[in-house]
Amino acid sequence: MNIYIYDSFLNQKKYESVLAKIETRITDMGLNGKIDRLGITKNINEIVNQEIKRGAKTIVVVGNDQTVNKIANAMVNCQIPLGIIPVGKENNDIAKALGIDFEEFACETLSARRIIQIDVGLANNTCFLLRAAIVNQETTIEIDQNYSVEILDKQGETQIINLLPPGIILPIKIKVSPQDEILELFIKTKATKNIFNKKISYSLFQIKKVLIKNKHFPVIIDNSKSITPPVEISLHKQKLNIIVGHNRNF
Amino acid sequence: MFSKQEQKADFKEVETIIGPSVKIKGDFHGTNNIIVEGVVDGSLKTSGNLRISDKAKITANVEAKDAKISGEVKGNIKIRGYLEITALAKIFGDIEVLSLSIERGAIINGKCTMLVSGEEIKKQQK
Numbered sequence: 001m002n003i004y005i006y007d008s009f010l011n012q013k014k015y016e017s018v019l020a021k022i023e024t025r026i027t028d029m030g031l032n033g034k035i036d037r038l039g040i041t042k043n044i045n046e047i048v049n050q051e052i053k054r055g056a057k058t059i060v061v062v063g064n065d066q067t068v069n070k071i072a073n074a075m076v077n078c079q080i081p082l083g084i085i086p087v088g089k090e091n092n093d094i095a096k097a098l099g100i101d102f103e104e105f106a107c108e109t110l111s112a113r114r115i116i117q118i119d120v121g122l123a124n125n126t127c128f129l130l131r132a133a134i135v136n137q138e139t140t141i142e143i144d145q146n147y148s149v150e151i152l153d154k155q156g157e158t159q160i161i162n163l164l165p166p167g168i169i170l171p172i173k174i175k176v177s178p179q180d181e182i183l184e185l186f187i188k189t190k191a192t193k194n195i196f197n198k199k200i201s202y203s204l205f206q207i208k209k210v211l212i213k214n215k216h217f218p219v220i221i222d223n224s225k226s227i228t229p230p231v232e233i234s235l236h237k238q239k240l241n242i243i244v245g246h247n248r249n250f
Numbered sequence: 251m252f253s254k255q256e257q258k259a260d261f262k263e264v265e266t267i268i269g270p271s272v273k274i275k276g277d278f279h280g281t282n283n284i285i286v287e288g289v290v291d292g293s294l295k296t297s298g299n300l301r302i303s304d305k306a307k308i309t310a311n312v313e314a315k316d317a318k319i320s321g322e323v324k325g326n327i328k329i330r331g332y333l334e335i336t337a338l339a340k341i342f343g344d345i346e347v348l349s350l351s352i353e354r355g356a357i358i359n360g361k362c363t364m365l366v367s368g369e370e371i372k373k374q375q376k
Contacts, residue, residue: 147276147292156271172264189271203269203288 002033002083002110003056005047005071007063010087011037018087018103022062025104029111033060038067048074058083058243060110064091065130066224072120072240073127081115081241091223094130096166099245109245116244118178120236121162121221128221129178129240132160132233135217136189142211143185149205153189156200160185160210160233164249171202177250181235182206209234265298270305284314286321293325304338311343330365 004026010019026032036047048071051059060083061071068084075082085106086095092102100109121128136156141149151158161168161184164176168186176184187203210233212219218226219233265282268274273289280296286306293310294300300314306321316331322340327333329347337355344361352358 147274147278150273150275151271152273152288153271171267174265187269187272189269201269201271201287202267203272204265204267206265206282 001054001056002031002058002060003051004033004035004060004062004085005044005067006035006037007061007067007087008038008040010063011039015087019062021104022085022087022107025107026110029107031107031110033058038070044070045074048078052078052080056080058110058113060085063087064224065094065222066091068094069128069222069224072129076120076127076236076238076240079241081113081243083110083243085110093165093223094163097130097163097249098242099248100243101245110243112243112246114244114246115241116179117239118242119162119181120238120240121160121183121233122236123219123221123227123231123233126221126225126227127236128162128225130161130163130165130222132212132219132221132227132231134158134212134214134219134229136187137214138216139212139214141185142213143205143207144209149185149187149203151187151189153201156187156189158185158187158212160207160212162235166249170204172204174204175250179250182208183210183233183235185210266296268306302339304336326360 058081059075061068062085064086072082084095084100086092086100086102089102100106121132123132136151136158137154139151139158143149161176163178185205185207189201212229212231214229218228219231220226264285266280266284268286268288268290270287276292278294281298283298284296285301286308287303288306290308290310294308295313298315300317302308302319302321304320309324311325312323313328317329318334319339320336324342326343327345332349333347335352335356337353340357342359346363346365348365
């Protein structure tokens with residue numbers, strides 16, 4: 001059975017018509033299943049574990065990056081595939097990177113059921129699929145205990161990328177794949193102080209483990225959750241089965 | 251003889267870039283092609299190719315397959331293949347290399363030793 005987990009923000013009246021369209025499409029395509037709605041009192045891990053015990057065939061997240069992150073954290077140790085129906089064009093970078101269309105159009109991807117295994121990033125004890133990001137100001141980075149990276153320019157951002165978010169243009173042709181068991185450490189800074197010609201500069205490292213320290217700024221994972229440093233980032237031992245679209249970026 | 255095109259280090263597949271606003275402290279050992287535009291303090295070693303750009307400052311022993319140096323290097327350099335030193339390069343240390351080109355204007359303070367490949371040793375022995 002397909003289990004559809006709706007995020008709590010979808011209880012707002014403005015999403016009624018979107019959900020109706022999604023549900024109609026699901027019925028038309030014969031993808032019917034049970035709907036679980038998240039709420040303040042409901043524990044996500046409990047919902048996911050119960051549905052797995054009851055024999056769920058697929059768990060489909062209906063929501064945004066935050067919803068996907070929450071459910072992925074609950075599902076990382078199980079073999080059941082995760083599907084995504086992104087609602088709204090904002091905060092849905094995970095679905096975009098996986099080549100999944102928005103709202104009712106995502107049902108085509110669910111129906112095609114193209115399942116792949118992807119790496120899962122781990123920031124302390126929290127999983128992420130897309131990236132972990134922090135501002136460069138006051139950030140120090142230690143890699144594999146062999147060397148440290150000091151960022152001389154305090155502007156810009158450091159990202160540890162598992163799945164390349166849309167809109168990020170890398171300075172060189174490099175294949176960022178969530179299937180290569182490697183994370184990309186990407187540091188963006190402004191190289192010149194000339195206000196008329198602020199050239200952006202980049203650093204790029206391929207890593208397996210990194211320790212991020214910052215006394216004042218948090219690490220943001222999957223555009224949704226903040227974690228207070230020090231944060232050790234690596235890859236989870238388990239991979240996640242996920243339904244992807246044809247137009248994914250890897 | 252190799253043509254000039256063949257002698258150039260191949261940087262089509264770069265997997266590490268040390269950008270101009272970044273300082274690396276410690277032993278950086280890689281297996282891929284590396285571009286250095288920033289500061290490195292410690293040691294820098296790769297089994298791939300290395301490019302040190304004109305703004306880079308390296309205080310480290312350097313080892314790579316092929317390399318192109320345009321920046322400042324304080325430390326010994328060991329290149330198993332071809333080393334291209336451009337006019338902007340400043341090298342303070344010994345160089346060990348198999349094949350070398352130095353552009354007019356480059357500053358080199360140190361001993362330069364040419365490594366001889368196994369095939370060439372055999373030829374000399376004959």
